[in-house]
Amino acid sequence: MTDTSQTPDCRDVQRAIQEALGATDLPAEVARHLDTCLVCAREAGSVLRLVGGLRSLPVAEPSQAFWEDLPRQVLTEIHAVQRRHSWVLSAVAAAALLLFAIIPGDRGRWSPRSVGEWLPDLAVLESWPDHLAGVSAEEAARVVRRVAVAYDFGPRAIQRMVDATEEEAIRRPETAAWNLLDTLGPQELERVFARLEKGVRQ
Amino acid sequence: MDDLDLLQAVRRGESHAFEELVRRHERQIYRVAFRFFQNRVDAEEMVQEVFVRAYRELARFRGGARLGTWLYRIAVNACLDRKRHLGRRREVPIDAALGEEAGTPDPFARAAFREFAVRVAAAMEELPSRQRAILILRIYEELSLQEIAEVMESPLGTVKANYHHALVKVRRALQDLTERAPTKETPRD
Numbered sequence: 001m002t003d004t005s006q007t008p009d010c011r012d013v014q015r016a017i018q019e020a021l022g023a024t025d026l027p028a029e030v031a032r033h034l035d036t037c038l039v040c041a042r043e044a045g046s047v048l049r050l051v052g053g054l055r056s057l058p059v060a061e062p063s064q065a066f067w068e069d070l071p072r073q074v075l076t077e078i079h080a081v082q083r084r085h086s087w088v089l090s091a092v093a094a095a096a097l098l099l100f101a102i103i104p105g106d107r108g109r110w111s112p113r114s115v116g117e118w119l120p121d122l123a124v125l126e127s128w129p130d131h132l133a134g135v136s137a138e139e140a141a142r143v144v145r146r147v148a149v150a151y152d153f154g155p156r157a158i159q160r161m162v163d164a165t166e167e168e169a170i171r172r173p174e175t176a177a178w179n180l181l182d183t184l185g186p187q188e189l190e191r192v193f194a195r196l197e198k199g200v201r202q
Numbered sequence: 203m204d205d206l207d208l209l210q211a212v213r214r215g216e217s218h219a220f221e222e223l224v225r226r227h228e229r230q231i232y233r234v235a236f237r238f239f240q241n242r243v244d245a246e247e248m249v250q251e252v253f254v255r256a257y258r259e260l261a262r263f264r265g266g267a268r269l270g271t272w273l274y275r276i277a278v279n280a281c282l283d284r285k286r287h288l289g290r291r292r293e294v295p296i297d298a299a300l301g302e303e304a305g306t307p308d309p310f311a312r313a314a315f316r317e318f319a320v321r322v323a324a325a326m327e328e329l330p331s332r333q334r335a336i337l338i339l340r341i342y343e344e345l346s347l348q349e350i351a352e353v354m355e356s357p358l359g360t361v362k363a364n365y366h367h368a369l370v371k372v373r374r375a376l377q378d379l380t381e382r383a384p385t386k387e388t389p390r391d
Contacts, residue, residue: 018369020360021344050373050380054341057319059233060242070228071221074253081254 009033010040017044021051205269212260223269224253228344230270231277237338238281240323248284252277267352274343274353278335318379325375333368340365348362 016030016039026034026044034041203211205226210217228249235248255276263272326334332354333383339345347365351358373380 015366018366019340019342019347046380047369047373050369050376051341053318053376053380054322054372057322059236060231062242062246066246067228070249070253071224074224074250074257075220077250077254078257081258119315 010037012133013037016042020044020048021055024047086184206265208264209260209263209269212257223256226317227270227273228253231273233342234274234277234335234338235281236340237326238285238334240326244284248277248280252280252282255280271349271352274339274345275355278353281335282331308318318376321376321379322372325372328375329368329371333364333371336361336364337368337372 010033014035016027020026023031023044034044066117203222205223208219208223208226212223214232231252232245232249235252236242236245239248252273256273259276263269267275326337329337336350336354339350340347345353347361348358350365351361354361356364
């Protein structure tokens with residue numbers, strides 16, 4: 001074996017070495033090269049020692065009880081999420097219906113056109129409980145925003161949450177809408193409904 | 203019953219099928235989450251989170267990829283989301299240093315192994331999240347770079363570049379230790 005300077009061939013070999021998990025992963029031509037090139041042989045030794053060292057670190061195992069309980073925990077959480085969604089959807093749908101009940105007349109700032117824009121969202125809401133997975137999170141976030149903005153909730157804190165939801169919907173769409181409505185909570189929604197009933201606009 | 207049959211059963215609402223699906227893939231998901239967060243508590247929470255997400259997104263799984271690949275994707279995305287949410291931690295978790303090697307009779311070997319584990323944990327913590335995920339999928343899960351590209355939904359070239367950058371960084375961080383690092387190969391679960 002002789003110490004040679006690096007060549008393009010060596011660069012290819014060293015790239016292959018970096019992708020290997022062990023000596024047996026090395027292609028035959030790379031292994032042959034290592035027999036004749038001290039630089040690459042040293043590089044291979046170093047990389048494979050590192051990878052071997054990393055792979056020697058154990059995974060701290062959870063308790064047996066964790067594994068036994070996991071499927072039940074997951075199903076419980078899924079059902080809890082479904083119940084939460086169901087509650088949220090009922091609340092949003094009720095708010096939407098209430099909106100239609102109060103918008104006639106001059107009290108609101110609604111135009112027939114803006115109401116028309118709502119209809120696809122209502123269709124989404126109606127189909128949601130049965131086809132949850134078929135509704136995209138972006139749609140969910142859009143519905144939430146329509147509800148919040150359209151109703152002109154008033155408090156700036158809520159408006160900020162709505163704006164944050166839009167950003168969140170891009171970043172982490174699957175939970176954004178739920179997070180917003182969960183954050184609002186039933187009491188705030190009740191207050192909103194009460195304001196709507198009185199036709200109060202802030 | 204293969205994974206696709208199980209999926210069909212889950213879609214028909216058979217909860218035992220979903221339970222079986224969890225059983226088949228729980229350790230794969232736990233391993234990834236543990237390597238990513240390097241502590242048991244986060245990893246356990248992530249396993250649960252991943253399967254809840256998987257259930258919610260089942261309708262979108264078209265069977266174009268292997269179920270395992272799809273679950274890896276959900277797991278990686280969940281880890282990246284959580285990491286973003288947690289932000290940067292001040293302390294390096296050390297669960298990664300606690301394992302079977304702690305039982306070795308040689309106190310020097312034990313100390314060296316622990317030091318190595320802590321340094322690896324610190325080096326991993328320094329990696330950008332996506333690089334960390336790619337390194338984990340390659341080194342610990344033994345996925346090919348092409349498979350990782352599918353999991354990450356990234357071009358192969360990007361994955362290769364990220365993997366190489368990650369390896370270089372970890373190597374640099376452990377340079378003084380790797381000459382005496384333990385080399386025992388850990389078999390996959």
